[in-house]
Amino acid sequence: xxxxxxxxxxxxxxxxxxxxxxxxxxxxxxxxxxxxxxxxxxxxxxxxxxxxxxxxxxxxxxxxxxxxxxxxxxxxxxxxxxxxxxxxxxxxxxxxxxxxxxxxxxxxxxxxxxxxxxxxxxxxxxxxxxxxxxxxxxxxxxxxxxxxxxxxxxxxxxxxxxxxxxxxxxxxxxxxxxxxxxxxxxxxxxxxxxxxxxxxxxxxxxxxxxxxxxxxxxxxxxxxxxxxxxxxxxxxxxxxxxxxxxxxxxxxxxxxxxxxxxxxxxxxxxxxxxxxxxxxxxxxxxxxxxxxxxxxxxxxxxxxxxxxxxxxx
Amino acid sequence: xxxxxxxxxxxxxxxxxxxxxxxxxxxxxxxxxxxxxxxxxxxxxxxxxxxxxxxxxxxxxxxxxxxxxxxxxxxxxxxxxxxxxxxxxxxxxxxxxxxxxxxxxxxxxxxxxxxxxxxxxxxxxxxxxxxxxxxxxxxxxxxxxxxxxxxxxxxxxxxxxxxxxxxxxxxxxxxxxx
Ligand code: SF4
Ligand code: SF4
Numbered sequence: 291x292x293x294x295x296x297x298x299x300x301x302x303x304x305x306x307x308x309x310x311x312x313x314x315x316x317x318x319x320x321x322x323x324x325x326x327x328x329x330x331x332x333x334x335x336x337x338x339x340x341x342x343x344x345x346x347x348x349x350x351x352x353x354x355x356x357x358x359x360x361x362x363x364x365x366x367x368x369x370x371x372x373x374x375x376x377x378x379x380x381x382x383x384x385x386x387x388x389x390x391x392x393x394x395x396x397x398x399x400x401x402x403x404x405x406x407x408x409x410x411x412x413x414x415x416x417x418x419x420x421x422x423x424x425x426x427x428x429x430x431x432x433x434x435x436x437x438x439x440x441x442x443x444x445x446x447x448x449x450x451x452x453x454x455x456x457x458x459x460x461x462x463x464x465x466x467x468x469x470x471x472x473x474x475x476x477x478x479x480x481x482x483x484x485x486x487x488x489x490x491x492x493x494x495x496x497x498x499x500x501x502x503x504x505x506x507x508x509x510x511x512x513x514x515x516x517x518x519x520x521x522x523x524x525x526x527x528x529x530x531x532x533x534x535x536x537x538x539x540x541x542x543x544x545x546x547x548x549x550x551x552x553x554x555x556x557x558x559x560x561x562x563x564x565x566x567x568x569x570x571x572x573x574x575x576x577x578x579x580x581x582x583x584x585x586x587x588x589x590x591x592x593x594x595x596x597x598x599x600x601x602x603x
Numbered sequence: 604x605x606x607x608x609x610x611x612x613x614x615x616x617x618x619x620x621x622x623x624x625x626x627x628x629x630x631x632x633x634x635x636x637x638x639x640x641x642x643x644x645x646x647x648x649x650x651x652x653x654x655x656x657x658x659x660x661x662x663x664x665x666x667x668x669x670x671x672x673x674x675x676x677x678x679x680x681x682x683x684x685x686x687x688x689x690x691x692x693x694x695x696x697x698x699x700x701x702x703x704x705x706x707x708x709x710x711x712x713x714x715x716x717x718x719x720x721x722x723x724x725x726x727x728x729x730x731x732x733x734x735x736x737x738x739x740x741x742x743x744x745x746x747x748x749x750x751x752x753x754x755x756x757x758x759x760x761x762x763x764x765x766x767x768x769x770x771x772x773x774x775x776x777x778x779x780x781x
């Protein structure tokens with residue numbers, strides 16, 4: 291019987307404590323990727339359903355966020371690469387088995403499309419600006435005409451982008467906290483929820499605010515369900531998974547996870563949004579900001595905590 | 604050709620000669636190492652078992668580090684050795700996260716990821732890996748598992764052995780005699 295195990299001797303100051311090779315930029319990148327995916331998906335659906343006039347914030351104003359978010363996210367990602375000068379190597383090959391690889395390719399397609407999307411609204415967004423060149427004006431007309439085609443393309447792409455932010459982590463069998471299939475849908479839901487929150491924050495009409503309030507509320511409930519699902523899965527898992535779960539439940543990330551992500555980032559904004567839909571006067575900026583901050587902290591917690599977990603042998 | 608390393612935990616005394624030999628041979632940056640010694644104490648007094656062993660990259664047959672590498676910098680060459688091509692590596696760290704044995708580190712100056720190479724440069728000259736060649740108790744063996752008469756094949760045929768975290772599904776090619 292094994293009554294006591296301890297392992298010593300692996301005293302490698304530069305490897306063991308700094309095993310955390312991924313730092314805050316990765317969490318930020320995953321958050322921004324999810325946020326962008328959410329807004330892009332909603333904007334595309336609105337365009338496909340021909341509801342642009344009813345939901346102008348979604349398709350026009352909020353859609354300025356994704357290109358900015360994706361660029362900042364990419365800068366953050368490259369900032370955390372240890373050999374960034376070689377980052378072009380990502381685009382010399384497609385490696386199906388590597389989520390990092392197809393994420394890089396999806397971003398290469400989605401980022402320019404998100405810029406084109408904003409460009410297709412250029413004269414509506416900046417009516418006083420003149421597109422100096424004739425060919426630019428022609429190009430604007432061209433993207434405008436193809437907006438719906440872009441939307442059809444962006445629906446699957448944004449879903450892949452949102453799921454990818456989770457699968458990037460869940461594909462690592464060596465890190466028990468990440469290695470569960472629920473992380474893809476969970477990060478997608480969280481990304482959509484932050485996207486809806488950003489739209490609520492910018493929405494000018496009560497109609498648009500209420501629709502996305504309802505959407506966000508539904509997403510928050512799904513997300514809470516998925517989080518319970520994730521914890522239950524770990525609770526029923528092997529010792530390595532139990533150990534991973536303890537980091538979130540009772541361990542060093544408990545306050546951040548339950549306090550800031552679950553309670554402040556999901557439950558309270560959920561209640562506030564429900565009240566607002568019921569007609570109570572709630573300043574919607576509060577739940578929307580809580581959702582956004584909660585989503586960001588969620589990514590930080592998962593990236594940080596996951597790296598501590600490992601196989602026991 | 605299927606290279607494997609066999610390490611006899613019953614003979615290892617934990618002297619760390621292999622660690623120093625590797626650092627010297629491979630110019631490993633100060634404070635880092637590609638192999639290391641672990642000491643495990645199992646059981647409670649008076650029935651205690653102490654196990655010492657030298658660990659390194661397991662050159663896994665089903666290597667998650669190779670699968671997750673977005674550029675192909677991490678790759679498997681003939682003989683099953685897992686290597687990293689420095690000037691293809693972007694330093695994304697995916698492989699570091701993917702390794703259940705934490706065998707990889709980011710090279711502090713180069714920015715690329717580095718780890719045990721089974722001393723491929725020595726094998727090409729017909730020499731043994733540095734760690735194997737210096738072990739004072741001769742507890743390490745290196746050879747070809749495809750050859751049924753090699754020392755490593757015979758040891759695995761005749762002795763009890765284990766691999767590390769086999770449940771990770773990596774099919775390690777470093778075997779420990781127990
Ligand atoms: S031990 Fe780690 S670095 Fe070596 S081949 Fe296996 S997974 Fe890759
Ligand atoms: S750090 Fe280098 S070797 Fe490792 S997965 Fe990234 S590109 Fe490949």
